Amino acid sequence: MNAITAVPDQAAPIAQRLPGDRDVWIFICAELLMFGAFFIAYIVNRASELAVFNDSQRTLDRTCGVINTLILISSSWAVVQALAAARSRRPQLISTYLGVAIALGVAFMLVKVFEYTAKFEAGLSMLTNTFYMFYFCLTMIHLMHVVAGTVILTVMWNKARAGGYDSGPLQGLETGASYWHMVDLLWIFLFALLYLLR
């Protein structure tokens, strides 16, 4: 047990070290390639239907987009703080920060539900036009990633509360954190493309 608690590489990120499980990084690369293809499909279609895309974009609630961007940025911050707390062996802070990250993940979902409801009530759907097809498909696929990420964070929060990160390696926590940051990274581009670029 002592041998495990004395693992030296948990104090701080070390040069030339990949945080978390290598397999999650292969998965992250695959996800980025898939979303990258979506982004390019969006911008190519936009170029041929500029008026439709610009007019439809005006009907989006940009404030909701900004709020959700700030929510994910802050949630990622909380996850990094949780990891820092685990590395500096402050166990009670790990679950606190993970709890903040989970709450923000749920807040993102609620804002999205509010946004979708407003669109459906206005008679808009993914069949309305090409812009809305992209808007609903891309944000719903991303939302599924947010839901999955929040479940992962909840599993880690439970483990943290049970003392699972009080000692020993933190690879599991790093793996979940990396996935959550990818969700944040993808939203940064979705926000710019769908809500801002005119």
Next chain:
Amino acid sequence: MNTLLRNTNHRTWLLLVIATAATYWLREDAQLGAIAGFVTLAIAYAKGRLVVLDYMELRHAPRLWRSLLEGWLVAVTAIILLVYRYGLPEFGGGNVAG
């Protein structure tokens, strides 16, 4: 404030918030036209790079992994920028701009 800025995590968060606010303001300013689009994409790239290097901790990761994610950022942003530029009405793209 100094303590806040000395912590990489807090500093990254603050930069991301400022960058988000800047893009929001850019969209409000109708005078900027297509320039706002180029700046919006440049800011999205900068924000993405902060997430990759600081939040994902790839700044100190093996070169292969850092290059893969940074390469994705550069490639995706460059393609979007190019298609965006040639899709602008002044370059003969699309229908009438809204």
